[in-house]
Amino acid sequence: MDYALKSRMVNAVSEILDTVSQQPVDLDFTLPDYCADMEKILKCTLDVKIYTRNISAGQLRIDGASVVRILYLDSNKTILRCCEQTLPFSATFPVNSQLGVNVILASAKPEYLNCRALSPRRVSVHGAFSLHACVLSRVNLDLFEETSEPALQVMPMSSSVCELCDFSQDQFSLSETVSLSSKSIIESIVRSELTATLTDCKPAGDKYMIKGEITLRMLYICDSATGETDRFVYVFPFTQMLDKGESDCEIADVRLSVLSHELLLKSEPLSEDPVVGIDAKLCATVMGYNPREVTYISDAYSTDCITEPEYDFVELCTNILPVSVNTMSKSTLSLGDVDVQKILDIFTENPTADAEIKDSSLNFSGKVNVCILAYTQEGELIAIERSVEFAHQEMLHESFSAVKSLSAQVTSISYRLGDGNEIELRFELKLSAQLSSCESIRQVKFVKTVADSELPSDRCALTLYYAQAGEKVWDIAKRYNASMESLCSENSLSEDTLQACGMLLIPHV
Numbered sequence: 001m002d003y004a005l006k007s008r009m010v011n012a013v014s015e016i017l018d019t020v021s022q023q024p025v026d027l028d029f030t031l032p033d034y035c036a037d038m039e040k041i042l043k044c045t046l047d048v049k050i051y052t053r054n055i056s057a058g059q060l061r062i063d064g065a066s067v068v069r070i071l072y073l074d075s076n077k078t079i080l081r082c083c084e085q086t087l088p089f090s091a092t093f094p095v096n097s098q099l100g101v102n103v104i105l106a107s108a109k110p111e112y113l114n115c116r117a118l119s120p121r122r123v124s125v126h127g128a129f130s131l132h133a134c135v136l137s138r139v140n141l142d143l144f145e146e147t148s149e150p151a152l153q154v155m156p157m158s159s160s161v162c163e164l165c166d167f168s169q170d171q172f173s174l175s176e177t178v179s180l181s182s183k184s185i186i187e188s189i190v191r192s193e194l195t196a197t198l199t200d201c202k203p204a205g206d207k208y209m210i211k212g213e214i215t216l217r218m219l220y221i222c223d224s225a226t227g228e229t230d231r232f233v234y235v236f237p238f239t240q241m242l243d244k245g246e247s248d249c250e251i252a253d254v255r256l257s258v259l260s261h262e263l264l265l266k267s268e269p270l271s272e273d274p275v276v277g278i279d280a281k282l283c284a285t286v287m288g289y290n291p292r293e294v295t296y297i298s299d300a301y302s303t304d305c306i307t308e309p310e311y312d313f314v315e316l317c318t319n320i321l322p323v324s325v326n327t328m329s330k331s332t333l334s335l336g337d338v339d340v341q342k343i344l345d346i347f348t349e350n351p352t353a354d355a356e357i358k359d360s361s362l363n364f365s366g367k368v369n370v371c372i373l374a375y376t377q378e379g380e381l382i383a384i385e386r387s388v389e390f391a392h393q394e395m396l397h398e399s400f401s402a403v404k405s406l407s408a409q410v411t412s413i414s415y416r417l418g419d420g421n422e423i424e425l426r427f428e429l430k431l432s433a434q435l436s437s438c439e440s441i442r443q444v445k446f447v448k449t450v451a452d453s454e455l456p457s458d459r460c461a462l463t464l465y466y467a468q469a470g471e472k473v474w475d476i477a478k479r480y481n482a483s484m485e486s487l488c489s490e491n492s493l494s495e496d497t498l499q500a501c502g503m504l505l506i507p508h509v
Contacts, residue, residue: 003302003447006146010294011164012317013287016102017060017095017135022111025066027085027125028118035083036074036224037120042383043071043371044115045191045349048108048129049260051281055102060093060133062106064260068125070115071190071373077380079227080344080373082190085125093133103169103285105134107257109350136287138167141314144445145295152447153484155299155474159439162320166208166245166252166288171259174214176278177266178234184222186265186274190229191219191347194261195409196282197430198324199237201254208242208286212256215411216278218263219345229344242286249288253322253434255405257283289320296443301478303508305454312445319398319437323362326411329390329427332418333370338382339421344373346415348427353408355433357400364392364431366408372423392431400435407432455481463506471498482506 025046031038050064065088072081113127147154180186193216200211215235222228264277294316300309353366372384412428463480473496477484486507487493 002449003147003149003152003300003307005144005297005445005447006148007142007144009140010143010161012139012141013164013167014137014139015134016099016137017093017133019093019133021091021093021131021133022128023066023089023091023131025068025087025113025125025127025129027068027087027123029085029123031083031121031123036081038072038081038117038123039075039077039120040073041070041115041117042073042080042373042381044113044125045069045071046110046113046127046129048110050106050108051260053104053106055095055099055104055135058094058096060095060104060135061090062131062133063088063090064108065089066129068113069191070123071383073381080190080221080229080381082188082221091131091133095135099135099137100139101167102135102137103167105136105255105285107132138164141316142445143294143296143314144443145297151302151304153301153303153477154297154444156295157298157441158293158295159316159441160291160318161294161316162251162289162291162318164287165247165249165290166286168243169283169285170240170242171281171283172240174238174278174280174282176214176236178216178276178278180232180274180276183232183274184228184230186220186276187222187224189218189220189263191345192261192263193217193347194258194278194280195411196256196258197411198254198256201252203244203248204241206244208244208252209239210242210254210256210284211237211239213237214280217347218276231345240284242284244286245288247290249290251289251291251320251322253287253289253320255285259283291319296441298441298443299474299478300444300447301481302447302449303481303483306450306481308448308450309444310446310448311442314441314443316439316441317436318439319400321398321400321435323394323435324430324432325392325394327392327429327431329388329429331388331425333386333388333423333425335372335374335384335421335423338384339377340374340417341377342375343415343417344375344381346370346372346413348410348413351408351410351429353406353431355403355406357396357403357435360396362394362396362403362433362435364394366390368410368427370425388425388427390427390429396435399437401437403433403435405432405434459508461508463508465504465506467498467502467504469498469500472496473498476504476506480506480508482508
């Protein structure tokens with residue numbers, strides 16, 4: 001007869017899709033009538049917005065738009081101008097259509113952007129951005145840990161596991177109307193950056209309550225005739241309720257991202273202050289885990305007949321630690337041969353990060369691209385780009401083997417013009433990652449009886465066996481189809497590994 005084993009389910013996360021696709025950005029357009037002629041291009045920036053993400057008919061589809069913003073000078077080379085063009089995109093990725101509960105993680109990073117003025121009013125743009133698409137699905141792992149057959153001998157093993165207990169994702173919108181009191185009128189927005197930072201996450205009944213901050217940084221033109229500009233930074237808190245599982249989790253991995261944002265210039269009839277409307281789309285993903293011990297059967301045999309176990313290999317996540325650290329980085333950069341008189345604006349682009357676990361520490365490293373808009377002593381507006389490296393070490397109190405979901409965000413930047421045409425920069429960064437450890441186990445999922453292998457009923461009741469030191473009691477019992485309990489009882493054994501040579505009595509009952 002064949003032997004079936006009883007199983008117990010463990011919830012886990014499975015990575016269904018993790019891929020990067022390069023999306024082209026190709027534009028050839030003429031400046032609108034309200035834009036001044038172009039004398040010199042200072043800087044081209046690329047902002048990618050993600051509008052929708054959904055899975056249907058075995059495909060993941062991501063729709064969004066790439067926004068190209070060109071900063072340029074007119075004929076006098078002192079007045080900053082800007083022009084913006086939007087190019088929609090749609091990308092599809094094949095996925096398993098039999099997905100259960102899943103979450104979609106999508107992000108974009110500009111790779112390169114080249115702008116060329118074909119005439120004072122015509123621009124050609126060629127570039128690309130990388131679109132990262134990841135689909136995580138909740139799966140049920142079967143661990144075989146029980147049997148009701150008295151003739152079946154099993155070797156149970158135990159392992160620690162972080163079991164998934166919460167798995168949800170929510171896309172939500174935030175709207176805010178901001179009055180720029182004591183600020184000049186806004187004629188056009190040159191550059192805007194909106195970032196979201198998670199500050200707290202805690203259970204509230206059948207929901208999670210997350211708290212965070214939205215930071216808007218904006219450079220805008222006050223007077224197009226004179227080229228006067230101004231900067232504005234606005235921070236506003238938010239609270240959002242997210243769905244939660246039935247039980248509380250000891251470990252909560254919460255990921256917050258800004259999918260897109262729009263700025264709308266408004267006018268208030270009772271105020272002369274400029275007003276900006278902010279509409280942002282955010283995505284929050286929650287993965288909650290509970291550590292516990294699980295048991296599985298690593299080997300099995302029968303005392304009645306010869307059997308062949310069928311094995312199954314399972315990857316268990318034994319430990320998970322979400323990491324989020326704030327750190328500061330300082331750097332001094334040379335501005336080259338140009339004699340800078342005044343900084344108009346300074347901002348960062350495309351921070352990248354790497355991380356490795358070494359000697360009980362998590363070591364972050366990466367680069368931040370810095371763009372500086374500045375006036376020279378002659379009054380000409382120029383753009384200077386530099387790359388700044390950063391590093392941070394975080395000590396660990398537990399052992400981990402892998403780093404996933406790595407991200408870096410510049411939360412603030414300050415500067416000071418130094419002597420010798422140098423600039424001193426101070427960055428504040430938020431570094432996030434998920435540390436994990438995994439164990440691959442081999443378990444028995446079914447025990448098959450070999451045909452015509454029933455053991456004779458008249459075999460001898462006792463076998464004498466001379467065992468060597470280091471032999472496993474389990475291996476000996478399995479070789480002779482003997483009961484582990486009877487063998488250990490007959491020879492007064494309490495450990496599986498024999499410490500010395502000696503004669504064993506192997507009973508056949």
